[in-house]
Every structure is written in C-alpha cells, then in structure tokens.
Amino acid sequence: MKNFRFTVLAGAMSLAGLTTGAFAEDVTIGLATAQTGGLAYADQPSLAGFKMAVDEINAAGGLGGKYKIVLDIKDTRTDTAATVQAAQELVADGVKVMITPCDADPSIAAGQISQPAQIPTLTFCGTTPTITEAVGDYMFGTYPADNGQAALLADYAASKGYKNIYILKSPDSAYTLRLPEYFEEVFKKKGGAIVGEGTYTMGQQDFAAEVTKIKAMNPQPDAIMTAAYEPDFPAFLQQLRGAGVAAPVIGSDGIDSPTITGLGAIANGIVHTTAGSPVAGSKLAAFYDKFKEKTGAAPETVYVATGYEIPYILDAAVKAAGSVDGPALRDALANLKDVEVLTGKVTYAGTNRMPIRDITIVEIEDGKRKPILTAMPDPADVPKP
Amino acid sequence: MDIVLQQIVNAISLGGIYALLALGLAVVFSIVSLINFAHGELMTVAGYGMFFAAAVSLPFPFAVCAAVLFAVIAALLTERFAFRPMRKADATGLLLTSFAVSAILRVIFQNGISARPKPVPLPSGFAGVIDLGVLHVGIVPLLSIVMTALSLVALTLFLNRTTLGKAMRAAAEDFQVLRLMGIKANRVIAVAFAVSGALAGIAAVLWIAQRGSVDPLMGFVPVLKAFVAAVIGGLGSLTGAVAGGFALGILEVLFQAFLPDAALPFRDAFVLGFVILILIWRPDGLIPAPAARRS
Numbered sequence: 001m002k003n004f005r006f007t008v009l010a011g012a013m014s015l016a017g018l019t020t021g022a023f024a025e026d027v028t029i030g031l032a033t034a035q036t037g038g039l040a041y042a043d044q045p046s047l048a049g050f051k052m053a054v055d056e057i058n059a060a061g062g063l064g065g066k067y068k069i070v071l072d073i074k075d076t077r078t079d080t081a082a083t084v085q086a087a088q089e090l091v092a093d094g095v096k097v098m099i100t101p102c103d104a105d106p107s108i109a110a111g112q113i114s115q116p117a118q119i120p121t122l123t124f125c126g127t128t129p130t131i132t133e134a135v136g137d138y139m140f141g142t143y144p145a146d147n148g149q150a151a152l153l154a155d156y157a158a159s160k161g162y163k164n165i166y167i168l169k170s171p172d173s174a175y176t177l178r179l180p181e182y183f184e185e186v187f188k189k190k191g192g193a194i195v196g197e198g199t200y201t202m203g204q205q206d207f208a209a210e211v212t213k214i215k216a217m218n219p220q221p222d223a224i225m226t227a228a229y230e231p232d233f234p235a236f237l238q239q240l241r242g243a244g245v246a247a248p249v250i251g252s253d254g255i256d257s258p259t260i261t262g263l264g265a266i267a268n269g270i271v272h273t274t275a276g277s278p279v280a281g282s283k284l285a286a287f288y289d290k291f292k293e294k295t296g297a298a299p300e301t302v303y304v305a306t307g308y309e310i311p312y313i314l315d316a317a318v319k320a321a322g323s324v325d326g327p328a329l330r331d332a333l334a335n336l337k338d339v340e341v342l343t344g345k346v347t348y349a350g351t352n353r354m355p356i357r358d359i360t361i362v363e364i365e366d367g368k369r370k371p372i373l374t375a376m377p378d379p380a381d382v383p384k385p
Numbered sequence: 386m387d388i389v390l391q392q393i394v395n396a397i398s399l400g401g402i403y404a405l406l407a408l409g410l411a412v413v414f415s416i417v418s419l420i421n422f423a424h425g426e427l428m429t430v431a432g433y434g435m436f437f438a439a440a441v442s443l444p445f446p447f448a449v450c451a452a453v454l455f456a457v458i459a460a461l462l463t464e465r466f467a468f469r470p471m472r473k474a475d476a477t478g479l480l481l482t483s484f485a486v487s488a489i490l491r492v493i494f495q496n497g498i499s500a501r502p503k504p505v506p507l508p509s510g511f512a513g514v515i516d517l518g519v520l521h522v523g524i525v526p527l528l529s530i531v532m533t534a535l536s537l538v539a540l541t542l543f544l545n546r547t548t549l550g551k552a553m554r555a556a557a558e559d560f561q562v563l564r565l566m567g568i569k570a571n572r573v574i575a576v577a578f579a580v581s582g583a584l585a586g587i588a589a590v591l592w593i594a595q596r597g598s599v600d601p602l603m604g605f606v607p608v609l610k611a612f613v614a615a616v617i618g619g620l621g622s623l624t625g626a627v628a629g630g631f632a633l634g635i636l637e638v639l640f641q642a643f644l645p646d647a648a649l650p651f652r653d654a655f656v657l658g659f660v661i662l663i664l665i666w667r668p669d670g671l672i673p674a675p676a677a678r679r680s
Contacts, residue, residue: 036492038602040500171650199649203606205596208395208526209641215521216388230502231603235596238507242523244514259598262504266512266597300501 027067027324029054029314030074030090031099032110033124037078041230041257042102045300046124046307047073050099052294053311064318069311080106087113095119096324097314102143102303104128104174111135118326120333122314125275125306127253128174129385132353138330141354142310142346146175146227147385149252149273150182151377152359156271157183157223157250158190166214166221166247167194168228168236172202179227179252182383187225189381195221202232207239215243223247229254234263241266257301261367270364275302276343277360277371284342302343309341344374352385387519392642398526400634401533402591404627406611407618408540409584411626414615415557415674416577417472419479423463423486424611425604427582429494431456431589432599436503445508452593453586460582464575472574487604494601502600505593529591536587537627540580544623549576557621558675617663619670628671632663 031050033043054069062068072095074086083101087110090098098114098121100107107123108131114121115136123131125143132139157165167184170176184194196217198210214224224247228236233255240249249270256274260267278285284305291308292298299305316339318324321332336348344358358376362369406424413421434455438448463486471482507525514521544550549572555563556573564570592607593599610633618629633656640655648655663671 036495036500040495041502041600044500197646199646201650201653205592205606206395206399206637206641207595208399208523209392209638212388212391212395212642216391231596231598231600234502234504234598238512238597239523239525239595241512242514242525244521244523257501259502259504262506263597264506265509300499 025062025067026070027063027097028070028072028093028095029097029099030072030087030093030095032074032076032083032086032090032101032106033099034078034083034101034103034106035073035075037076039078039101039103039106042125042301042303045303046102048295049291049299049304049307050124050310052291053308057311057315063311063315063324064322067318067324076101076106078106080109084109084113086110090114091117091119096326097122097329099124099310100126102126104131104134107131107139108134111139114138118330120317120326120329122310124310125303128178129352129354130174133385137334137353138326139353140333140348142313143306144253144273144275144357144359145354145385146179146252147182147383148356148377149359150179151186151381151383152361152375153225153250153252153271153273154183154186154190154192155377155381156361156372157187157225158192160223162192162222164193164195164219164222166196166198166217166224168198168200168210168224168226170200170202170228170232175252175254176202176227176229180225183225185383186381200228200232200236204232205235207236208243210236211239211243211245214240214247215245220245221247224249225251227252227254230257230259234259237263237266237270253302256362256369261364261369264367267364268366271372272362272364274360274362274369275306276358277302277362277369277374279371287342305342309343309346312341313339313346354385388642390520392638394520394522394526394530395642396635396638397631398529398634399638400631401530402588402607402630403610403614403634404630405533405536405584405588405591406607407614407626407630408537408623409581409588410608410611410615411618411621411623412553412577412584413581415621415623416553416560417468417479417574418476418621419468419483420612420615420620421468421581422480422483422608422612423490423604424581424585425606425608426487426490426494427456427459427463427585427604428589428592428607429490429599429601429604430459431586432505432593432603433494433498433503434586435505435590435593436599439505449590452590453583456586456589457579457582460578460585461575464578468578469571469574487608491601491604498601500601502598502603504598506597507594511594525591525594528594532587532591536584540584543580549573553577553580613657613660617660617670619673621674622670622672625670625672625674632671633660636660 076083083106100110100123102125107126122140127146129145167180169180251272253274278288317332321328338345346355346357360374361372431452434452435448438451614629614633618625640652
C-alpha cells in the first residue's frame with residue numbers, strides 16, 4: 001500500500017514536471033537582497049517595483065516575449081555573510097540572473113559568487129562605480145553612479161557661483177567617502193576651493209563638535225556638501241540649523257526620501273541629485289499613479305521606480321540576445337544603448353557596466369521637491385572611479 | 386576660548402543623555418542582574434510615540450508625554466511577557482532573552498511600521514540659539530541639559546523619599562532579605578522596569594530632538610553607548626552610571642573637537658582606548674556598586 005501511494009505520488013510529480021517543462025520556458029531570477037536591516041529602506045521599495053514589472057512582463061509573455069520569470073527571493077538581513085550564503089544557494093539552484101542589494105560591499109561579495117558561474121548579476125541601486133570592476137564582466141550597475149552624480153552636482157555648484165565649499169564625509173562606506181571626494185575633484189577643476197572638511201561615523205548621533213567648527217569658520221562657506229543620508233543627514237541638518245548656520249546644503253540621492261521633506265522648514269533650500277523626479281506629465285509621474293492604484297500607496301522613494309526599471313532592462317537584453325544563456329545575456333546587456341526607462345535613457349555600451357543615464361537635480365521647497373535640471377553628466381567631467 | 390566653552394556645553398549635553406541611558410540600564414541591572422539590550426528598542430518605541438503624536442498634530446509637550454508613556458508601557462510589557470518567565474534563568478539566559486526581545490521588536494517596527502526612517506519635526510522655536518555673552522547655546526542642547534538635571538533630581542527624590550524607592554534600593558543590596566520583610570518582588574521589579582522605561586523615554590526625546598527622525602534600528606547605538614557608560618561607571622551602581630555617562634560624552638566630544646583631522650576617522654578607537662585606560666586604573670568602574678552586586 002505504501003509503495004502504491006509512492007508510485008502514484010511519483011507519477012503525479014513527474015506529470016506536473018512535464019506540464020511546466022513542456023509548455024513554458026521559465027527563467028529563474030534570484031534576488032539576494034536586504035529586506036530587513038539597515039539597507040531595507042532601499043531594498044524593500046526596489047523589490048516592490050521589481051515585482052510589479054515582473055508581473056507585467058509575465059502577463060505580456062515573459063522576458064523577450066517567451067521566458068516566463070520565476071522569482072527566488074532571499075532576505076540577506078543587511079549582512080554580508082548572509083548575502084554570500086544566499087548567493088551560493090541561488091547559484092546552486094541554477095538561477096539565470098541574480099539581483100544584489102543596494103550597496104557596494106554585499107554586491108561585490110555576491111558578485112564574486114555569481115561571476116565564476118557566469119550568471120549576469122545586477123545591483124539594485126549600488127552606486128559605487130568600482131563595483132563592476134571589483135567583480136568582473138558579469139556584474140552590472142543599474143543606478144546613476146557616484147562619480148556621475150558628483151560631477152553633475154559640482155557643475156551645478158560652480159554654475160551657482162559657489163567658490164568655497166565645506167565637505168562632510170564618512171570613511172565608513174564607499175558612498176559617504178568617495179562621492180564627496182569625486183565632488184571635490186570636479187569642483188576644484190572648475191575653479192572652486194574646499195575650505196574645510198569634516199568626518200563623521202555612520203550612526204553618529206551627535207554632530208555638535210563638527211557643527212561648532214563650521215559655525216566658527218570665518219568667512220562662512222558658500223555651501224556645505226555631503227553624501228550623508230538617513231539617519232545621519234537629518235541629525236546633522238537639525239544640529240547645523242539649530243546652531244544658526246545658514247549656509248546652503250547640497251547632497252546626493254541618499255536623501256531622496258520623504259523623511260527629509262518631513263523635517264519641515266529646516267529642509268528648505270536643500271539641493272540634491274536623484275535618479276528622477278516625478279514632474280507632472282512625465283513617465284515617472286504616470287508610473288507613480290499606476291503604482292498607487294495597484295498598491296494603495298504612492299511610492300515613497302524613487303527606488304520603487306529604479307527597481308521597476310531593472311526587469312525592463314533585462315527584457316531589452318534578452319530580446320537582443322534571443323536567449324537567457326549567461327554569456328549571451330552578458331554581451332547583450334553590455335551592448336545595450338538608449339533603453340527607454342521611466343527616468344530617461346540607460347546606456348551600457350562603452351561603459352565599464354555602470355550605466356550612463358540621466359540624473360536629476362532637485363531643490364526642496366516647503367516640503368516639496370522642485371526639479372532644477374535633468375541631464376547626463378559631461379563624460380569629460382566624470383572622475384575616474 | 387569661546388570655542389572651548391562651546392565644546393564643553395556640547396560635551397555636557399551629550400554626556401547627560403548618555404547618563405540617562407546608562408541609568409536606565411543600571412536601575413534594572415542593580416535589581417535583577419540583567420543587562421537589558423532591548424533598552425534601545427524602548428527608545429525606538431518612544432520615538433514612534435512622538436512620530437504618531439506629531440502625525441495626529443498633538444502639541445509638542447503632549448508628544449513628549451506620549452513618548453515617555455509609550456516607553457514605560459513597552460518596558461512593563463517586556464518585563465511581564467519576556468523577562469518574568471525567565472526570572473529563574475542565569476545571567477546568560479537573561480542576556481540572550483534581552484537580545485531576542487530587541488531583535489523581535491526591530492523586525493516588528495520594520496515590517497509593521499516602515500523600514501525607512503520616519504521624520505519627527507521639532508517645533509520651529511527649537512532651531513534657535515540663545516546668546517549668553519561669549520557663549521551661543523543651541524536651544525536643544527540647553528533643553529537636554531535642563532531635562533537631564535531635572536530627571537536626575539526626580540530620580541534621587543524618588544529613591545530616597547518614597548517607600549517604593551527605598552524598597553528598590555534595598556532590593557539592590559539584598560533581594561532575599563527584602564522579600565522576607567514582606568515586600569512583593571514582582572512589584573519592585575516592575576517598578577524598576579517602569580523607571581528604566583521612563584528614563585529611556587526621556588533620553589529618546591532628547592536623542593530625537595537632535596536627529597529629527599526615528600527608524601527601526603535607532604536603538605542600537607544608544608544602548609551600546611549606555612552599556613559602555615555603565616561599565617565605566619561601575620555596573621549596577623546608579624551614581625556610577627551617571628558618572629560614566631558624563632565621562633563618555635565628554636570624551637567623545639573632546640576627541641571629535643580636538644583630534645587632528647587625519648586622526649578623526651579613528652575617534653571611536655581613541656575614545657574606547659581611553660575607556661580601557663580608565664578600566665585599568667579602576668577595574669570595577671569609577672564608582673563601583675556594593676561588592677555583593679558586582680557582575
């Protein structure tokens with residue numbers, strides 16, 4: 001009896017295997033991303049957008065019109081060791097594409113697992129331009145890189161007539177350290193000067209000592225530039241304004257969140273770069289509406305949109321490659337040119353696999369972000385990674 | 386000269402917050418020998434209290450009360466449902482329980498509220514500076530010095546003038562004898578947690594007044610600082626906790642202010658190195674607890 005049951009079960013299973021195997025070509029995308037912990041603020045919204053795009057693509061027939069996407073989602077808890085483990089499991093499960101967290105360190109760690117297995121790997125919004133070189137030819141960025149953001153921001157600062165800028169950076173992450181350094185490099189080239197430099201520890205609560213130094217500067221700097229993000233940025237800003245320093249603050253995409261606009265009057269005048277801004281009538285605004293309709297809540301950050309764009313970038317690559325085979329897909333991705341996405345165009349051809357794409361500069365005014373300009377940074381300005 | 390004075394004000398203000406945090410740990414430790422690593426999450430609860438109060442546009446003083454109330458309730462709930470069932474466990478078991486409580490609370494915040502920080506805007510009057518001749522003192526640091534002083538006075542009065550306070554001090558010295566005197570253990574322990582929660586709530590208000598946002602992982606840094614401060618002061622000693630808190634705050638601000646730029650990224654290493662020196666000099670802390678309660 002026991003044997004009989006087993007036979008029936010095995011038969012049913014093989015039948016089930018046959019049906020899925022025979023009627024659809026599935027492609028499994030493995031996601032080793034941080035749905036809890038310190039990176040969840042970026043990886044959660046990225047995943048929400050990603051899933052929405054996958055549903056749409058599957059409804060339209062799948063990647064390249066023929067490969068239905070199956071997702072294998074693992075939470076890495078913002079822990080690099082856990083990211084490596086998740087990447088190993090995904091590689092063992094035979095995923096065709098891998099997605100890694102919004103940060104350089106775990107992305108590089110995971111990429112080093114997927115690279116030898118010839119699995120094209122994309123980071124959600126890791127922005128450090130050295131990610132791709134640190135791993136190899138299967139690793140791709142998707143988000144505007146730090147050096148591009150810094151170049152455009154420095155260009156803006158120079159055009160605004162700023163001459164003397166104070167920089168605040170933290171050696172604790174590539175983003176908080178290198179982005180201000182890229183900025184410094186470009187800003188100096190454009191004739192500006194860095195008149196002071198402060199450092200902080202990520203998660204540091206108390207900026208009083210730094211703020212006191214800035215307050216004592218004479219003359220005051222024309223602006224303060226930092227790549228600090230939450231929770232450090234609000235703390236710094238709160239204490240800076242609390243001490244009566246009025247110099248404008250300019251920053252990067254890490255502060256593109258409602259937390260900053262929620263700070264009230266002290267946030268007025270902040271200028272920062274971002275992947276995109278939902279101006280009325282834009283594709284991005286239409287997407288925000290669609291997302292709200294589907295989930296009941298408008299996206300809180302642009303990460304939802306950049307996460308949504310990734311399956312469409314893959315779709316374009318699979319169309320060009322005609323298969324989901326690792327090397328073919330890698331070559332197709334690396335040669336993509338002017339792929340239309342929500343926030344503009346994305347190009348990989350001619351890059352080191354960190355895409356060239358439009359970047360927007362916005363200014364915060366009364367709790368709203370007002371776009372100042374959208375442009376691709378001048379390649380001659382962009383510092384070497 | 387005035388920059389030195391300025392940094393001293395900064396140091397006292399930060400030290401005061403650390404003192405409140407370390408006291409919160411010490412109050413519980415002195416009675417049940419538990420280092421409550423979920424203390425930071427009590428602060429987070431208080432922070433969300435402020436956020437929700439601001440969201441329904443309660444005036445700021447009510448938001449502060451809501452924050453403290455939330456923290457007290459959370460402290461009592463964790464005591465009742467996590468630490469009381471574990472009371473017979475040894476120190477390691479209790480410690481692990483507190484890690485578990487902390488991890489569970491963090492995931493609840495992350496998945497139940499938001500993984501992203503929530504803004505807690507201060508009333509615009511707080512972004513000002515008060516001029517005291519050479520000294521420009523920000524309203525927030527000033528407020529935190531005043532609130533720390535008031536809390537310390539209130540706690541001292543409570544411990545010295547009320548029956549419950551006296552019972553708590555007695556419990557710290559010899560819990561068994563206290564029970565023989567007919568005082569209910571559960572009550573004393575619950576009050577210790579409530580006091581610890583209130584201290585966490587007040588510290589959270591001051592902490593958030595500086596950082597402007599609350600997020601699920603917010604409690605991690607302060608509880609570490611509180612632990613270091615409590616160890617410097619002498620684990621289990623209340624006056625020691627206050628001394629340790631101020632010592633840590635002063636060390637941090639002074640190193641941040643006066644280290645050469647090239648050494649600044651290593652500020653925490655300098656601070657902790659100095660802490661080691663203090664502990665070599667006084668292995669039981671600055672003001673050790675009575676011998677019986679030492680860890």
